[in-house]
Amino acid sequence: MQELIKFINQYSNLSESSVVALEQRVVFESYEKNEIVLRQGDRANKVWFIKKGLLRKFYYNNGKEITTWIHAENEMFTSMHSYFQQKPSQETIQAIEDSELISLSYEKSVELNQYPEFNSFSQELLTKQFSAIDEFSKRFSLMSASEKYNALIEIAPEIIKRAKLGYIASILGISQETLSRIRSKK
Amino acid sequence: MQELIKFINQYSNLSESSVVALEQRVVFESYEKNEIVLRQGDRANKVWFIKKGLLRKFYYNNGKEITTWIHAENEMFTSMHSYFQQKPSQETIQAIEDSELISLSYEKSVELNQYPEFNSFSQELLTKQFSAIDEFSKRFSLMSASEKYNALIEIAPEIIKRAKLGYIASILGISQETLSRIRSKK
């Protein structure tokens, strides 16, 4: 729980009363490896914070799973468009290691918006996360396969260390075989 | 001005008093073809609405201009990450036709946030625009050159009609020659 508070404080400074308000509203959840946290088509009515574990976001394209990102400890995640617009999610979120999460529902987060600290936190989180996605997709679209791989090592070493080859290749938009060859030469 | 109000009303319903408050704060601006509206490195301290004209967003990569999008009449634009985080812009915005714009500064928009209608408008605009960018980049990254071109015809016919080949190719992340060949066969 301290990790979550620390995370939020990066964006906005929580008062003692707002910390209490937060603690009263969060829920602890556990998922086993391969369990689905959010299914495509369902509404993302929560945001989650990762205490422990690894979570994968993906969607289907012609029956194939396309992994878009993998989140690790001390990160927050949700299906952004689904949560902020309260519409069905395009993406599925799956635990790819046994995971322990702290969740906050949309309704409770609306309650917390009475506290201006939370208001600015969610605005900033929204902006930063989307900016990051935007920048990531623009930067990566101009790189070769191995440049993308090297850039991912820099920005997300946890993914490289813990996720399997196929998922990493999918994030980079390259084939498994190509990633395997990139790794073998060096 | 009615066009702008109509635009905002798509997201949120403006009261009469908030319309007046808005009218008192906007500024009309004109740009000639090729003029720069926002320069890379400068802070985007405005959002603009297009009454007339065509505006191009681009950034530099290895000295080459990469066009990310082109906006036409009745759309709002700004450098999203720069405006919402009030940081220097990565992208440059340029008029590529003689253009007439209505602008609202960041400071004035903060004033308008006293009106809850504007608050929900800017939150929704932020969410929708970023969701659109996100979806666009994900969908397009899996398509072939000609599939991307056909998809762009669907979602942005104005760009296809009015922007030059090189800009369109750049948005699609393909070479000019490839786009020219796609067009010639059909």
Place this chain on the structure above:
DNA sequence: AATTTCTTTTGACTTAAATCAAAAAAACGA
């Protein structure tokens, strides 16, 4: 510990699109 299943590697071949170069067409300015 053995068998089955899943994941990664390696090889051979194909292909979509990039690059380089030059010609043709269109737009612009004096």
Place this chain on the structure above:
DNA sequence: TCGTTTTTTTGATTTAAGTCAAAAGAAATT
């Protein structure tokens, strides 16, 4: 209107990465 500059088209060639197929290696299940 003519010459200059910009933009688009066409042709020839190269290349990065995909696909298909099979082997090797690792992990999970009984």
